[in-house]
Amino acid sequence: MLQIILILAIAAVTFYLLLRKPPGLPHGPPGWPIIGSLFNLGTESHVTLTNLASTYGNVYSIQLGLQYCVVLCGYDVIKEAFVQKGEHFAGRPSPGMITKVLKKAGYIFQDYGPVWKEQRKFALSAFRSFGVGKKSLEAKIHMEIDHLVDYIAKENGHPLDVSHVINNAASNIICSISFGTRYEYSDEVFHYLLHIINEQFRIDSGTFVGNFLPFLIDLPFMYREYKQINAEIHKFIFGKIEEHRATFDPDNMRDFIDMYLSEMERQHRMDAKIKFTDFLLYRSIRDLFVAGTETTTTTLLWGLLYMVTYPDIQKKIHAELDDNVGHDRLPCLEDKRKLPYLEATIMEIQRMANVAALSRHCTTRDTEFHDYVIPQGTLVYLNIWSAHFDQKHWKEPYKFQPERFIGDDGKVVKQDAFIPFGTGRRICLGEQLAKMELFLFFSALLQQFKFTIPEGGPTPSLKARVGITLTPHPFNICAIRR
Numbered sequence: 031m032l033q034i035i036l037i038l039a040i041a042a043v044t045f046y047l048l049l050r051k052p053p054g055l056p057h058g059p060p061g062w063p064i065i066g067s068l069f070n071l072g073t074e075s076h077v078t079l080t081n082l083a084s085t086y087g088n089v090y091s092i093q094l095g096l097q098y099c100v101v102l103c104g105y106d107v108i109k110e111a112f113v114q115k116g117e118h119f120a121g122r123p124s125p126g127m128i129t130k131v132l133k134k135a136g137y138i139f140q141d142y143g144p145v146w147k148e149q150r151k152f153a154l155s156a157f158r159s160f161g162v163g164k165k166s167l168e169a170k171i172h173m174e175i176d177h178l179v180d181y182i183a184k185e186n187g188h189p190l191d192v193s194h195v196i197n198n199a200a201s202n203i204i205c206s207i208s209f210g211t212r213y214e215y216s217d218e219v220f221h222y223l224l225h226i227i228n229e230q231f232r233i234d235s236g237t238f239v240g241n242f243l244p245f246l247i248d249l250p251f252m253y254r255e256y257k258q259i260n261a262e263i264h265k266f267i268f269g270k271i272e273e274h275r276a277t278f279d280p281d282n283m284r285d286f287i288d289m290y291l292s293e294m295e296r297q298h299r300m301d302a303k304i305k306f307t308d309f310l311l312y313r314s315i316r317d318l319f320v321a322g323t324e325t326t327t328t329t330l331l332w333g334l335l336y337m338v339t340y341p342d343i344q345k346k347i348h349a350e351l352d353d354n355v356g357h358d359r360l361p362c363l364e365d366k367r368k369l370p371y372l373e374a375t376i377m378e379i380q381r382m383a384n385v386a387a388l389s390r391h392c393t394t395r396d397t398e399f400h401d402y403v404i405p406q407g408t409l410v411y412l413n414i415w416s417a418h419f420d421q422k423h424w425k426e427p428y429k430f431q432p433e434r435f436i437g438d439d440g441k442v443v444k445q446d447a448f449i450p451f452g453t454g455r456r457i458c459l460g461e462q463l464a465k466m467e468l469f470l471f472f473s474a475l476l477q478q479f480k481f482t483i484p485e486g487g488p489t490p491s492l493k494a495r496v497g498i499t500l501t502p503h504p505f506n507i508c509a510i511r512r
């Protein structure tokens with residue numbers, strides 16, 4: 031008995047010492063021992079974290095499980111931290127699932143430093159050579175759009191859940207850049223792969239319990255699905271790398287994997303300081319594939335949902351497309367400047383939908399911020415949601431109003447507080463590609479179809495399902511050919 035009391039006492043003292051709040055951190059809501067406020071966040075943690083700012087200010091700390099985190103809300107504070115003190119806030123935390131299952135590598139979870147910089151520089155240059163922002167990639171995206179339009183048109187306006195085909199189409203773009211393959215919408219194996227990636231996004235939300243109580247991950251019966259999904263994605267991507275190695279031709283760079291293999295060879299020849307490895311290649315492809323598929327798909331789905339919810343706005347876009355593009359060809363990037371209402375609507379969809387509502391960073395050193403001292407390695411939430419509904423920067427922020435992005439001269443105006451791709455050093459690597467895809471897919475779908483809610487069917491909800499991204503609940507729509 032005495033032994034048990036002694037063990038419990040030692041455990042309690044250890045926890046107390048481990049969980050002592052670092053003295054320089056801002057104040058915040060009181061938390062329970064060990065779990066902190068982890069179970070007080072509710073199902074919409076981004077909203078709860080935003081609402082807490084009205085009590086504790088735009089810079090506050092919160093205990094989540096075994097760690098203290100800092101939450102930064104409102105555009106001004108976000109800019110101050112992630113842009114003006116960018117390097118100090120450019121780290122990525124090592125939540126349990128990453129260190130224990132995925133391992134730190136690639137772009138998203140790579141520490142801020144020379145390896146991350148080299149990998150990112152390489153990816154951006156590879157994107158440029160595969161035509162991101164240019165005609166060559168536009169032609170590829172148009173080909174995919176033709177497949178998508180044909181598929182949707184075959185349904186003849188009957189109620190349809192478009193989530194799988196849009197997911198497949200968006201994924202085909204990043205797949206063709208990464209490993210030169212597009213998959214038919216009827217491909218069962220690829221369908222399954224997309225399904226498990228979506229499941230992984232659903233399980234690992236920004237405030238996912240396993241990340242804050244990491245010992246749970248070591249228990250063999252916990253998160254079995256997540257671990258199994260990870261193993262399957264690993265097998266799929268390593269299969270692609272092996273196929274490429276077997277057919278590699280240094281005079282014909284087919285895709286990202288070829289370019290990476292070529293760079294690996296060059297670095298080994300030159301005995302370069304930073305070595306690209308098979309594992310880094312696997313993680314790079316995984317990040318591009320996972321980050322590039324889910325976010326773009328989800329934004330397009332929100333787009334369709336907003337269009338059926340606001341038919342007058344859809345009508346205005348139809349008129350703009352008819353007047354400036356017509357029906358003889360698909361809209362192309364050059365048309366963008368003639369389609370300000372459409373572009374403003376895409377921006378408003380991104381602002382309202384907040385596909386990536388919370389981004390996780392960490393401090394790369396002890397840093398002074400707003401009279402506080404945030405120790406190196408502290409998890410910091412960049413609350414994108416709070417910037418997109420910041421009353422100081424947006425008039426009536428909860429209203430869906432594309433006009434807010436149009437200036438008096440009728441042209442699109444950039445708004446500082448619009449940050450769907452994040453801001454600062456870790457800003458989305460795929461921003462240019464995503465903007466290109468969103469414009470081409472969205473404009474083509476609206477050129478070709480009128481979208482409506484099925485007759486007598488329920489009005490789809492604009493409330494999100496919360497995972498790493500905010501996704502719409504499943505919905506059916508009718509696509510009537512124009």
Ligand code: HEM
Nearest residue numbers: 137138321322325326386389451452453456458459460464
């Ligand atoms: C509408 C589509 C997209 C949205 C809303 C989006 C949003 C974001 C956000 C908010 C971040 C985090 C920024 C931060 O931590 O401050 C991010 C990071 C990232 N995104 Fe995207 N993204 C989109 C599409 C894409 C695409 C198409 C790709 C690649 C093909 C991509 C690849 C990445 C990568 C690799 C990172 C990690 C960057 C780093 O840590 O250095 N994203 N994205």
